[in-house]
């Protein structure tokens with residue numbers, strides 16, 4: 001098999017691509033894109049990035065959302081994004097929550113961000129297709145400290161966005177420092193990622 005090297009834009013979902021409602025999103029109606037998030041993803045794709053969503057969805061372990069609901073919302077998100085040529089290549093979600101043990105989901109413990117299980121899974125799945133992820137050319141964008149930490153642990157370049165939970169202060173307090181802080185995903189892509197990639 002011939003191997004090709006690729007760069008990936010890893011994205012958190014809630015609060016980064018779509019608005020964080022303050023609770024778990026279980027229906028299509030609750031999913032509202034953040035302004036120009038779709039344009040940002042389209043620009044990154046045009047610049048050669050693969051798009052992978054990495055999202056904690058512990059609402060599943062907590063009994064607030066079902067696997068089927070989460071997958072339906074993810075499909076709907078990709079439908080919305082595809083209208084702007086911004087569809088994602090892969091999407092991984094983690095159902096596990098440390099405070100809500102569940103026999104079906106405890107094996108996903110190492111997937112919950114800031115752990116890097118989902119990122120490693122994505123990299124492994126690409127490799128199975130002959131695609132080698134260049135970590136040093138790949139980015140992780142999210143609205144929380146755990147996103148920044150996950151990206152750093154996986155050897156990516158981390159960018160924090162001020163949408164969603166906007167944990168800029170918390171990042172400083174915990175000394176988990178992103179490479180760049182942007183007002184939103186559009187600015188993260190246009191003002192930083194495409195400028196330094």
Ligand SMILES: [Mg+2]
Pocket residue numbers: 012013014015016020142143144164
């Ligand atoms: Mg988020």
